[in-house]
Every structure is written in C-alpha cells, then in structure tokens.
Amino acid sequence: MHDRIIDRRLDGKDKSAENRRRFIARYKAEIKKAVSEAITGRSIKEIEKSGDISIPTKDITEPSFRFGKGGRWTTVFPGNREFIKGDKIPRKEAEAGKKGSAASPDLESKDDFVFQISKDEFVELFFEDLELPNLTKKKLSQGIQKFRSKRAGFTLDGTPTNINIIRSLRSSLARRMALAKPHERQLARTQEQYRASRPSDPNRSELEKEIARLQKKIKAVPFIDPIDLRYNYRVKKPEPFAKAVMFCLMDVSGSMDQTRKDVAKRFFILLYLFLKRHYKETHIIFIRHHTNAKEVGEEEFFYSQETGGTVVSSALRLTHQIIKERFREDEWNIYIAQASDGDNWGNDSPICRDILVNQLIPLVQYFAYVEITSSFHQSLWREYLLVKDHSDAFVMQHIERVTDIYPVFRQLFKKQE
DSSP states (O other): OOOOOOOOOOOOTTHHHHHHHHHHHHTHHHHHHHHHHHHTTSOSTTTTOOEEEEEOGGGGOOOOOOOOOOSOOOOOOTTOOSOOTTOOOOOOOOOOSOTTOOOOSSOOOOOOEEEEEOHHHHHHHHTTTBOOTTOOOOOOOTTOOEEEEEEEEEESOOOGGGBOHHHHHHHHHHHHHHHHHHHHHHHHHHHHHHHHSOTTOTTHHHHHHHHHHHHHHHHHSOSOOGGGOOEEEEEEEEEOOOOEEEEEEEEOSTTSOHHHHHHHHHHHHHHHHHHHHHOTTOEEEEEEESSSEEEEOHHHHHHOOOOOOOOTHHHHHHHHHHHHHHOOTTTOEEEEEEEEOSOOOTTHHHHHHHHIIIIITTTOSEEEEEEEOSSOOOHHHHHHHHHHHHOTTEEEEEEOSGGGHHHHHHHHHBOOO
16 A cells, blocks of 8 residues: 655745755755865955855765565576676776766766855855854943844834734734623623514514614724734843954065965955854954055955065054054954965064064964965964964964865864864
C-alpha cells in the first residue's frame, strides 16, 4: 500500500523568497566558500556588489529513494564477451565540479550550478561569524545617549497606524454586550409572552410594538465606536551601548608598490564594510603615512596618489594624539588596524615598539597589524614580535598575495568563544 501526501496549501506571494532562504540555509557552506573565492577576483570598487557565484553540482545533489530487489541476485547482460562470474568491474569516475571541464567521449560531466546572489546576501554571508574582539559597554558621556523604542501598554489616543485591532475589537465586544444584553433578555421574555398569547388577547398588539422597539434598540448599538479604539503606546528609553572607534593606518611610502597598496586597500575596504554592516555607531578614523602622517577622509584614503619615504612612528604618534584629544579611554572601545610592507627607517622601528608598549596598547581593546610582503620580514616585524609577547591585545598576520586577504581578515576578527 502506498501513501500519497498532497500539499493543498496556496502558494504565497513571496514563496520564491522563502525557497531562496531555504536554499541558502541548506547550502550555506558551499555558498560561503564560493563567495570567499569570488572576492579575490573583484576590483576594489566592485568588492561589495551582487553577482553570480558558481557551486559545484556535486555539492547540491539531493538524496533519492527507489525500489530495488532484495537479497543477492544475478543478472546476465547480453553481448558480454569479456567478463565471467565473480569478476569485479572498476567504476569510472566522472569529472565534476570543475569549471569549463573538457568534453570526453567516455565520461560525463556537468556544468557548475550558477546562483545569483544579491548585495545584501553577499555582504551578510561574507561577514558572518565575525566581530570586534573585546568589545565592552563603557560609561556614557554627557549628552550622548542611544534610545530604543519600547512597548509600554495601550492608550486611547494615537495615529491610525498604531491601532491595536485585537484590543479595539475586544473593547467593542465588551461595550456591545453591556449595552445590548439587557435589551436582548427583555426581548426574549417579550417574545415568549407573545408566543404564549392568543390572537384575541388585547395585549398582543402592545407586545408586537415592544418587540419592534427592543429590536430597534439592539440594532442601534454600533459595532465599533471611537471609545473602543486602542492604540499601541511606545516610549523611548535610553540604553547603554558600546561606543567604538577604529583607526585605519595605511603605509603609502615608496616601498609600497601598486600591488601591495591594492592589497592594503582591499583589506581596509573589507574592514570598512564589516564595520558599517555590523557596527553602525562605530567611528572610523583614516590615517595615511609615509615620512609624515595625516588624517584624511575616506575618498583620499583609498584613492590618493601621494607617496614618500617611510617613518611608521609618525602614524602611531598621530593616533595617540587623536585618542587623547577626542576619545577618552574610559568611554570608548578603541581599535587600531595597521597595514604596511614592514620597510621602515632602521632607527624608527624601536621607537614604534616603545610607542606601542608604553602609550597605545594600554589604551586600546585590540591592535591588528598586517604586513604585506612576499620576501623576508624586516626590522618592523621583529620589533612587533616583542610587542606581541608583551600584550594579548596585539595581533599580527602576514599577507603574501590577494588570496590571503580573506583568510587573514577572518582570523583577525573571528568570533571569540
């Protein structure tokens, strides 16, 4: 006996969106992998745009069930001249999951599944499971508060958009019951008297008039009255929130060639998108430096062509100055991200270590240093290793090529257990 299940539910107007959500939830691992691979092939301006991503067909296959023979059985295939009973036939492996795989006369292959992903979905999947480390709620400064709208019961006055339908109908039902119930009971008694009377009874006409009067009174009770309306009431309550500032320090000296600058810009664009997506209240300070450091705007930070020698301590000193002037450490969560190729004036690297250990590290929640070089590490890396041994708030990573940006970024800002 076979059971058949028929789904008679009507298709909703947004069923395709629900199916899309289920597809992303089911194959999230494959989609996230494709998103991380797609990011390396994009230019800086296109890094957060929507687009097509490819998923190997073998990764989205669905299990299926079919009826088969039970136990052991033997089949004789016509035209067999090579095999006898007991021979083991090797299975041919099909090529799957490779883009543009070449055609083969004896193997079958399938094209990758191409999936269109929106901008919001792309960014959400890309920055999932990431966070700012050691983010804590600190004291609110005077005059700066964050308010959140909160339900606070119901009110008799309000705008039509805030009408609470259930409460209004409940009030309407109570009013109609209170006004009409006495007349309904009296009507029931009068109708009973009318049915018990005889046609020759002189009071019969009076009973008819009374029935008509009571029915008219019951119908006169309105279904809804302005006094029945109830509105949702909301109040704004202040709540503590974590104020954070991120300092982005980028080396634009002559030793940073165009390829290394492009890698640094990609890293900071990922950081910028991540902060704007998950931490909208976070302030971002952009600092470019060569021999001198300068606070700049977003446009100049990513697209200016200014260059020069290398004095890394100038950026660290400027950062410390801005913190002291504008961001009190007892009110702000302070973060610093620095990208450089490690090439620094020899006598300046020990100065950088001294500034970090004695001035910046005690003030910050987290300091992330990324060195972009394909050769050996220089003096700045060695001095920063001493800083890393001194404090857990200081972390450092190495990037050699564009494909290393995403793994390094996730390593620096992964969620802590």
